[in-house]
Amino acid sequence: MQSHDVAQRPAPSSPAGPVVDVGQAEAALVEHYPRLARLAYLVLPPGLGRGRRVMTAHALTQRALPRGRTPAPVIPAQHGGPPGGSGAEEAVDGRDTDPGYALVRLQVVRAALEAGLPLRRRARPRRAQLPPLLPQVWGLRLFPGSGGADELALGQRLSALSAPGRAAYVLRGLERLPDDDVRKVLTAAGVPDVGAALREADEVPARYALLDSPEFDPCSLQARPTDLMRRRRHTKAALAAGTALLACGALLALPGGGWGPDGAAAPPYAQNPAARAALDPGRLTRVSPAAWRTAARTDFSVWPARGGLTGDTALLRRALAVWARPGRTVKVSATPGTPSGGPAGPPQLLYAGVVDNARVVILHDGLRIARYAEPRDGTQGAALDFARVDGAAGAEASAVVLGRADGNVRYLTAPWVRRASERDLLEPGSGAMDLTLTDGVTSPLASSALRTGACTSWNALQLTDGAGTRLLTDLGELVPARLTAGRPGSAGDVSGARALRTWAPYACSLSAVRGAGVRSVNAWRFAEQPLPDASGAATWVCTRAETWRGTGARALAQFHTPGGTYGAVAARAEDVPACGARDPHVLAGVLWKSEAGTWYLLAAGDRDTASVSATGGAGGFARGNLLAVRAEQGARAELRGTLEDGRSISGLR
Numbered sequence: 001m002q003s004h005d006v007a008q009r010p011a012p013s014s015p016a017g018p019v020v021d022v023g024q025a026e027a028a029l030v031e032h033y034p035r036l037a038r039l040a041y042l043v044l045p046p047g048l049g050r051g052r053r054v055m056t057a058h059a060l061t062q063r064a065l066p067r068g069r070t071p072a073p074v075i076p077a078q079h080g081g082p083p084g085g086s087g088a089e090e091a092v093d094g095r096d097t098d099p100g101y102a103l104v105r106l107q108v109v110r111a112a113l114e115a116g117l118p119l120r121r122r123a124r125p126r127r128a129q130l131p132p133l134l135p136q137v138w139g140l141r142l143f144p145g146s147g148g149a150d151e152l153a154l155g156q157r158l159s160a161l162s163a164p165g166r167a168a169y170v171l172r173g174l175e176r177l178p179d180d181d182v183r184k185v186l187t188a189a190g191v192p193d194v195g196a197a198l199r200e201a202d203e204v205p206a207r208y209a210l211l212d213s214p215e216f217d218p219c220s221l222q223a224r225p226t227d228l229m230r231r232r233r234h235t236k237a238a239l240a241a242g243t244a245l246l247a248c249g250a251l252l253a254l255p256g257g258g259w260g261p262d263g264a265a266a267p268p269y270a271q272n273p274a275a276r277a278a279l280d281p282g283r284l285t286r287v288s289p290a291a292w293r294t295a296a297r298t299d300f301s302v303w304p305a306r307g308g309l310t311g312d313t314a315l316l317r318r319a320l321a322v323w324a325r326p327g328r329t330v331k332v333s334a335t336p337g338t339p340s341g342g343p344a345g346p347p348q349l350l351y352a353g354v355v356d357n358a359r360v361v362i363l364h365d366g367l368r369i370a371r372y373a374e375p376r377d378g379t380q381g382a383a384l385d386f387a388r389v390d391g392a393a394g395a396e397a398s399a400v401v402l403g404r405a406d407g408n409v410r411y412l413t414a415p416w417v418r419r420a421s422e423r424d425l426l427e428p429g430s431g432a433m434d435l436t437l438t439d440g441v442t443s444p445l446a447s448s449a450l451r452t453g454a455c456t457s458w459n460a461l462q463l464t465d466g467a468g469t470r471l472l473t474d475l476g477e478l479v480p481a482r483l484t485a486g487r488p489g490s491a492g493d494v495s496g497a498r499a500l501r502t503w504a505p506y507a508c509s510l511s512a513v514r515g516a517g518v519r520s521v522n523a524w525r526f527a528e529q530p531l532p533d534a535s536g537a538a539t540w541v542c543t544r545a546e547t548w549r550g551t552g553a554r555a556l557a558q559f560h561t562p563g564g565t566y567g568a569v570a571a572r573a574e575d576v577p578a579c580g581a582r583d584p585h586v587l588a589g590v591l592w593k594s595e596a597g598t599w600y601l602l603a604a605g606d607r608d609t610a611s612v613s614a615t616g617g618a619g620g621f622a623r624g625n626l627l628a629v630r631a632e633q634g635a636r637a638e639l640r641g642t643l644e645d646g647r648s649i650s651g652l653r
Helices: 023-029 033-043 051-062 101-116 149-160 162-172 179-188 196-200 208-212 228-241 244-252 273-278 313-324 499-513
Strands: 138-143 219-224 329-336 348-356 358-364 368-375 384-387 401-407 408-413 419-424 433-435 460-463 468-473 481-485 518-530 537-547 555-561 566-572 586-593 597-606 609-616 622-624 626-630 639-643 649-650
Touching: 023 033, 023 101, 033 051, 033 101, 033 162, 051 101, 051 138, 101 179, 149 208, 162 179, 162 196, 162 208, 179 196, 179 244, 219 273, 273 313, 313 348, 313 358, 313 368, 313 384, 348 401, 348 408, 358 401, 368 401, 481 499, 499 518, 499 537, 499 555, 518 597, 518 626, 537 586, 555 586, 566 586, 586 609, 586 639, 597 609, 597 639, 609 626, 622 626
Parallel strands: 329 384, 481 518
Antiparallel strands: 138 219, 348 358, 358 368, 368 384, 401 408, 419 433, 419 460, 460 468, 468 481, 518 537, 537 555, 555 566, 586 597, 597 626, 609 622, 609 639, 639 649
């Protein structure tokens, strides 16, 4: 992320505007201290760590008090309500018309932006860039309470923004300022490119209610002791040496004259309280079996703990210990972009039981699904698998792989799933075969994910719940990928006959994205093209695989002729917006040989394509979204298209 320098500018003022004295500013600061501290905490860079962000947020808020009478900024203290709301709730706290609050808020924003600037070797550091002298806490670690998966996802999105971008988002959501007033605040705070900051904030979903979560409250804190054993050792060393000065000298006499290789970290054998809590099976989160019925969202956080071994404390302890410290004999796998480190706190238990010849434990920490498996016969060897599932909801949180054996796979389904079936995507006209559901566990079904050789079938998991029917497919990972069909941005689940027919010729192409951390795959029939030899019409379909990590999305343009069993891949691309919700347009071409032996260049774009042209080994131009010209065998052409709105698109390649 490109950094944005914050210039040192005075707060704009009006000669005729109000003047704020120290007493008025202090009254506003004391009255609204929790919100100002929360504002500072959200704008500060997440790289500081939660503990240091808390202390720095309080320090910046307390230093916002002016030294004397100061002109108030020509900025409203607060908008009357949330963007698009009535504002009745917020209008009563006095911030709307309080110039003292507007002044201290501006000081807090400016200081938080300065704190995020990198230290430069030759520049004098600003006060906000240095660790705070006050407040200080000794012997305790303070940090805000933990939120849910939504807060975790929002925190990750905000951490990817620059400091001005975070400030713009927080001023919109927490302070409920319209964009004009946000622009004024950021300009007064010294942001050189306010427009870029607002555009960055637009990229994050407007989940403003989450900003009031305890996850981002530096005034409602949890306290844990520092490393007690280490403190005791230092105390004994200080007493034996006689004075604290000698103890400090001993610490500074480390090899190299400074930090050791691990910096300020505790020794590997130190008993950290948070680490102990994460390894305690008695602290595992267990959700009520009926919680999903009244929950605001249907995701992994409302799954109950199921299986016959949920009370086996020894098994759960082994699973947690291996997660935190996998030994050399443990086979660890993780989908791309998924961290494999230990949990930050006690995870949620989803399943513990016997699956085929293994004891299996499924855990969820808000970001990942972790699967621990050990042999039932007590032999050596265990497996630990990770899959990223942040933001999963509904269909994406409907099933998890429990185990694989003899080419088959078993799933643990969501508590809201009423029926599970097996369906062959290559046979859209055939019915689905019901699977037995026992406490949410399916009977085994044949998996196509790891099959080698010719693709003669592709089995998918069909799940039915109160919201409808959807298809999921095993791609060799812990969480099956959701299958959809339709134009990007309005695609739906594969449930009807038309959607099943759309997927049939292209199901085998799913093997190209096995093990890639795929979240969902959409098939979009974007064009039908009459063949030049009048033998029928070919179908153009774009399949796009989205990933859990956001990057690595893959798009395939496929061409299917009448009577053919499979579609042919005409073009492929990775990490491009084409064929996706951000850019629902596509253009692709293929060399096709007629039954008479004549070669043609066939090209097609989506319905918004006004014209298509080809240059290079084959040339031609056509109005509309279809192009067919004679070509030589092996010819290579460059495709260009023009959309109805005048924009130009290139061929997928």
